[in-house]
Amino acid sequence: MDDKPPVVYFRNDDVAEYDRGTVNLLDTFTSNGIPIGLGVIPFRLTDATCKFLLKQVEANPKLVEFYQHGFAHVNHSDTLGRRYEFGPTRTTEQQEQDIRAGKEIMKERLGLEEVLGFVPPWHKFDESIFPILGSLDFEYFSVGVWNQVDETHIKATPIHLNMSDRDASGRWYIKSFERLRREFDHYIKQYNTFGFLLHHPEFHGRDDWAVIEQLGRYLREQHKANLVLMTEAYAKK
Numbered sequence: 001m002d003d004k005p006p007v008v009y010f011r012n013d014d015v016a017e018y019d020r021g022t023v024n025l026l027d028t029f030t031s032n033g034i035p036i037g038l039g040v041i042p043f044r045l046t047d048a049t050c051k052f053l054l055k056q057v058e059a060n061p062k063l064v065e066f067y068q069h070g071f072a073h074v075n076h077s078d079t080l081g082r083r084y085e086f087g088p089t090r091t092t093e094q095q096e097q098d099i100r101a102g103k104e105i106m107k108e109r110l111g112l113e114e115v116l117g118f119v120p121p122w123h124k125f126d127e128s129i130f131p132i133l134g135s136l137d138f139e140y141f142s143v144g145v146w147n148q149v150d151e152t153h154i155k156a157t158p159i160h161l162n163m164s165d166r167d168a169s170g171r172w173y174i175k176s177f178e179r180l181r182r183e184f185d186h187y188i189k190q191y192n193t194f195g196f197l198l199h200h201p202e203f204h205g206r207d208d209w210a211v212i213e214q215l216g217r218y219l220r221e222q223h224k225a226n227l228v229l230m231t232e233a234y235a236k237k
């Protein structure tokens with residue numbers, strides 16, 4: 001590990017419905033002063049969610065930002081077990097139409113001048129998405145650090161660690177603070193800039209939300225980490 005303190009960001013996906021999880025998510029991050037980037041599903045945004053998100057950004061402009069998480073988060077794959085919204089069964093025109101429409105929705109409903117970040121649902125995509133995103137002025141593409149990204153048209157802003165895992169029955173649960181600490185300490189030896197992924201519907205109670213607070217404190221105190229928004233971590237130089 002080099003001696004510079006790590007730069008760390010959190011990305012939460014599937015923001016669309018106005019529900020308890022969304023409220024708890026924003027409360028937890030903003031009350032602890034931890035920046036949070038939200039992957040928003042444009043076609044599924046409700047009026048109540050927009051109203052809530054607009055208030056959040058007004059109150060905490062430096063702690064909250066939005067990325068476009070696909071269009072409607074629907075599966076267009078015809079192969080069992082391989083879900084994607086943007087992939088080989090979609091023509092370039094279809095992909096372009098969805099992404100353009102989604103961006104318009106987000107700009108209009110969330111009062112944004114621009115949407116810079118794109119997150120494909122399930123982290124699945126094919127190569128044809130990159131020139132489309134470039135032509136629509138996206139600057140950041142966020143998937144797993146293990147995914148191959150063509151950075152000719154866009155900058156990769158990857159995720160390194162998921163805060164959730166599946167149990168034996170396939171149900172998602174939030175990893176314990178101890179486990180996340182161990183995993184972070186292991187991976188940060190390879191990366192100086194680091195992204196966590198979370199999904200608010202997978203948090204099921206106070207203990208789960210407390211993990212974020214514990215993790216934030218640990219990163220700041222033990223690693224002197226700089227907690228930032230994803231786009232800040234990879235701001236174009």
Ligand SMILES: [Zn+2]
Nearest residue numbers: 013014121122
């Ligand atoms: Zn998603």
